[in-house]
Amino acid sequence: MTEIKIPVLDLKPQYEQIKDEVQAAINRVLESGRFIMGPDVKLFEQEVAEYLGIKHAIGVNSGTDALVIGLRALGIGEGDEVITTPFSFFATAESISNVGAKPVFADIDPRSFNIDPKEIKAKITSRTKAIMPVHLYGQPAAMAQIIEIAQEYGLKVIEDCAQSFGARYWGTCSSCDGHCQESTRESLRGKFTGTIGDVGAYSFFPSKNLGAYGDGGMVVTNDDQVAEMARMLRVHGAKKKYHNEVLGYNSRLDTLQAAILRVKLPYLEQWNEGRRQVAKTYNELLADVEGIIAPELADGHVFHQYTIRVLDGKRDQVKEYLGEQGIGCMVYYPVPQDQLPVYKGKYPSTPTSDLLGTEVLSLPIWPEIEKFNIESVVKILKQVLAPES
Numbered sequence: 220m221t222e223i224k225i226p227v228l229d230l231k232p233q234y235e236q237i238k239d240e241v242q243a244a245i246n247r248v249l250e251s252g253r254f255i256m257g258p259d260v261k262l263f264e265q266e267v268a269e270y271l272g273i274k275h276a277i278g279v280n281s282g283t284d285a286l287v288i289g290l291r292a293l294g295i296g297e298g299d300e301v302i303t304t305p306f307s308f309f310a311t312a313e314s315i316s317n318v319g320a321k322p323v324f325a326d327i328d329p330r331s332f333n334i335d336p337k338e339i340k341a342k343i344t345s346r347t348k349a350i351m352p353v354h355l356y357g358q359p360a361a362m363a364q365i366i367e368i369a370q371e372y373g374l375k376v377i378e379d380c381a382q383s384f385g386a387r388y389w390g391t392c393s394s395c396d397g398h399c400q401e402s403t404r405e406s407l408r409g410k411f412t413g414t415i416g417d418v419g420a421y422s423f424f425p426s427k428n429l430g431a432y433g434d435g436g437m438v439v440t441n442d443d444q445v446a447e448m449a450r451m452l453r454v455h456g457a458k459k460k461y462h463n464e465v466l467g468y469n470s471r472l473d474t475l476q477a478a479i480l481r482v483k484l485p486y487l488e489q490w491n492e493g494r495r496q497v498a499k500t501y502n503e504l505l506a507d508v509e510g511i512i513a514p515e516l517a518d519g520h521v522f523h524q525y526t527i528r529v530l531d532g533k534r535d536q537v538k539e540y541l542g543e544q545g546i547g548c549m550v551y552y553p554v555p556q557d558q559l560p561v562y563k564g565k566y567p568s569t570p571t572s573d574l575l576g577t578e579v580l581s582l583p584i585w586p587e588i589e590k591f592n593i594e595s596v597v598k599i600l601k602q603v604l605a606p607e608s
């Protein structure tokens with residue numbers, strides 16, 4: 220085994236920074252003996268709602284559950300279609316299938332890796348009930364156009380924000396190409412992803428921008444009825460204990476995780492800014508490197524991943540070389556959702572998504588990564604991409 224010199228993600232520097240606060244929070248919960256829906260859950264929900272500028276935030280057990288509960292709270296189920304991106308983690312489409320609806324895949328824009336609004340319209344049928352954009356790698360999707368399509372066709376919008384906690388939409392997405400109305404863009408400017416559609420779903424999986432030390436997730440909405448339903452669904456479909464009204468889930472956010480996340484939330488802006496700086500440094504160092512396309516430093520992007528495209532069929536070779544040199548890197552995601560064994564053969568192809576699945580490579584990024592480590596990654600990338608120079 221090669222020694223790992225630079226991992227793809229290192230959570231230790233962050234923990235060092237907040238260790239004392241986290242341990243105090245954990246001890247406080249342990250001493251209180253209130254582990255299920257303890258006071259920290261409600262306080263964290265209030266703090267998130269305030270930060271995001273949204274009416275309701277409902278803690279749940281995972282990002283996947285946030286999507287499932289969000290869909291069900293919107294009334295989506297059997298016989299319905301939900302248009303989403305093929306280019307995401309499987310939890311996106313899985314949540315749609317698991318509520319009994321059908322995921323329909325609209326191809327992506329190669330610059331943003333996000334769902335291409337132009338492709339959405341062509342997929343709308345009489346059964347379409349919602350659009351589920353994913354703000355992949357932390358980059359806001361083309362929300363103005365998506366909202367306009369949703370309004371035109373009477374569709375709900377549920378945002379998969381698992382990778383975009385803290386990302387704001389500024390109406391400047393390249394994939395939009397100015398097709399949306401100025402007034403729509405203006406009305407959404409500066410809003411956090413997750414607060415633009417009907418429902419936002421977040422994940423607190425440890426590696427996410429706001430990560431717990433275990434599983435966790437959150438549903439956010441401005442709609443009172445959707446919020447009430449989501450609150451019921453997370454506790455077995457009951458508003459009042461032992462008066463179960465609908466089939467729900469056991470999907471509460473752990474009090475311990477809520478207490479840890481309360482420590483972390485105030486640091487999030489600083490950490491996201493750190494990620495943007497890392498991305499900027501990478502982009503500067505990679506500016507004259509041929510054979511790759513570096514990501515856009517899009518407004519509001521919080522760089523959950525820093526993902527380049529490696530051209531000319533060289534991705535796997537580059538990945539292998541980086542691995543041999545002790546550099547962690549990952550392919551998110553090698554197989555688009557529509558091509559996974561669970562759906563294979565059921566969907567028409569989405570060529571851009573298929574192509575990018577062979578090109579994407581995510582490089583080491585975390586807020587505290589040192590500049591010399593970024594320089595090492597780039598040096599080794601250059602060695603493999605331009606061996607003669």
Ligand SMILES: *Cc1c(COP(=O)(O)O)cnc(C)c1O
Nearest residue numbers: 281282283308310311381422424
């Ligand atoms: C992580 C992730 C999820 C699922 O979140 P979990 O908390 O792991 O259930 C859903 N969608 C996307 C895009 C993700 O990256």
